[in-house]
Amino acid sequence: MSAEQSKSVGSAISIKGVVKEFTRGGQTLRVLNSLDLEVPEGSFEALMGPSGSGKSTLLNLIAGLDKPTSGEITVAGARLDRMSDAEITSWRAANVGIVFQSYNLLPVLTALENVELPLLLHKMTSAERKKRAQIALEIVGLSDRMGHYPRMLSGGQEQRVAIARAIVNDPKVIIGDEPTGDLDRNSADEILKLFEQLNRELGKTIIMVTHDPEAAERATVIRRLNKGVLA
Amino acid sequence: MNLPGLAVRNIYRNPVRLALTVAGVAVALLTFVTLRTAVMSWDEAKNYTLKDRLVTRHKITFVMDLPKNYADDVRDLKGADGKPLIRASTFLNWFGGKDPAHENDFFATIAADHNTFLTVYDEIKIPDDQLKAFNETRNGAVVGDLLATKFNWKVGDNITLESPIYGLRENGEPWTFKIVGLYSTTSKAVDRQTFYFRWDYMNDGVRAEAKDRVGWIASRSVDAAHAAEVTAAIDKRFDDADTQTLTQDEASFFQGFMGMVSSVLAIMSYLSYIILAILGLILANAISMSVRERTNEYASMKAIGFHAKTLASLILTESTLIALAGAIPGVILSYLIVDVALGDFLEYNLANFFPVFRVKIWTYAEAVAAATVIGLFAGIVPALTVARLNVVENLRRVA
Secondary structure: OOHHHHHHHOEEEEEEEEEEEEEEOOEEEEEEEEEEEEEEOOOEEEEEOOOOOOHHHHHHHHOOOOOOOEEEEEEOOEEHHHOOHHHHHHHHHHHEEEEOOOOOOOOOOOHHHHHHHHHHHOOOOHHHHHHHHHHHHHHOOOHHHOOOOHHHOOHHHHHHHHHHHHHOOOOOEEEEEOOOOOOOHHHHHHHHHHHHHHHHHHOOEEEEEOOOHHHHHOOOEEEEEEOOEEO | OOHHHHHHHHHOOOHHHHHHHHHHHHHHHHHHHHHHHHHHHHHHHHHHOOOOEEEEEEOOOOOOOEEOHHHHHHHOOEOOOOOEOEEEEEEEEEOOOEOHHHOOOOOEEEEEOOOOHHHHOOOEEOOHHHHHHHHHOOOEEEEEHHHHHHHOOOOOOEEEEEOOOOOOOOOOOOEEEEEEEEEEEOOOOOOOOEEEEEHHHHHHHOOHHHOOEEOEEEEEEOOHHHHHHHHHHHHHHOOOOOOOEEEEEHHHHHHHHOHHHHHHHHHHHHHHHHHHHHHHHHHHHHHHHHHHHOHHHHHHHHHHOOOHHHHHHHHHHHHHHHHHHHHHHHHHHHHHHHHHHHHHHHHHHOOOOOOOOOOOHHHHHHHHHHHHHHHHHHOHHHHHHHHOOOHHHHHHHHO
8 A cells, every 4th residue: 555545545543632631649730631633644743842741641642552531532443542451452463563762672582583572462373473574674674683682783773673563563553752762863864764664665654752853854744742732 | 482482581581580599499399398208208107007906005194004914804805706806915115225335326125025026016027046046035135127237236245225214123233135136027117226125024123013014015906897896895894994094006006106296297297388388489579570670571562462461471471480490400309309318318217207208299299289389379469560560651661
């Protein structure tokens, strides 16, 4: 499916009137305030904002890692606010790929095995899992590092393994939480190129939180969040 | 790669901790197996006793003696149909002798009626010529082959023993015995380290008030199937006498005689289960530490789509595998230390307490099963912790 085709289908992410409140020390803190957001399928968006603006909270809601206090969240056609924890977990395994700032690879597994990890949640043969993981690693340009453990890889390479892990299930949406935050400029560029490639060639919808204006510039849309409201 | 494979990889993350945990489990299981074997071996001792062999003692306590003529009454006891109830009987006294040359070595010294002793204890085997010498030598003694080996005693040796019960002989002389024979046995119920000597020699030497008194009467009932009725009949025979008796089968008498040891063994039985509790704590601590260090990994796995129950299963698998990894060396150590080394030593030196001191296959199975179950339980709290893990909170902590 090309990016153009996917874009014509509709919203990958639809958020309507979402409120998210946290209670800390007996006080209720409203982090997202009646937030609306539409992210079309196949877009590559950057979410920026000062610390405490609510961007990570928003990302967690989109990824189904957290639930809104009120409002509607639809991602990849599923109403997350109506789903149980177990349903969201299963949904996440099939529909969302998450790339963390600190990679979060398992140190006891090789690059190939780390990428295979999400596939353990699906019914497929070991050979099929391995083949799909190899393809994902080839996409991120690490076909020569498949047997390497995370400690043998550079930060950029680790993040590319994490991206391979995020796309191995062929998810509709990829979520990046400061994916270049721990990387030097060159490594960050490589990761951003990879995101552009995944968006352009595979039609993945990508939403990425970043503090880095240069990284944000690589996205097709930049959204700014301030005090729980999109500017 | 699969989930059990991942559990195995996780186990090997910290080799030092793994080695210490495995060693802890192995030592705990070794202790458990040792205690269980001691308790079971003790219980087993009674299996080697004879059901038709009865022991009659003073009703109040084993320490008090009986008139010697009771032995005749027991031997002549007849049933309601006039048929004999007893086919053989003898009488014995605990002498409590000690060899001054081996002050710290305990061995049983028993005065036995040489005319009837072997009719009741027919598992004791004495060569004919030595038995003849025993019958002809008033201060003759026959000693267990193991005791003779231990003290390097030979037939023909003269041995002087001291008795805290009887003191010196009535004439002021010491108790001197001549070893005229060495006995062996065909049954594990009979200790091979006892010093038997003639009862008449003892009776000659004791004070006037102790003469013609016996410590206990051992008899064999005609019909083992009716031994319980015979014990009742014996005690009933002396119901109206000044001294009443308590008759038991050999197993009950043996256990009563060693009552103090039984209490110790009961404590050992409890201790064996306390050891298992300690084992659980060792495992729970190791698993908890290991899981706590990997909280962020579990959070990211949850974020990827792993269900809480899958992660909990992963942790339970891990804790069970660690327990089993400790159980295997634990069983091997138990075999080498308890079954081989300790078993040989105790069967040789304490045969009457532990006739067979070997680890039963059931005990090994019990140890491995206990380790497995405890391993599973040890993982429950960490598994629940991970299952309830808040992904957002923990991922934020990492970032």
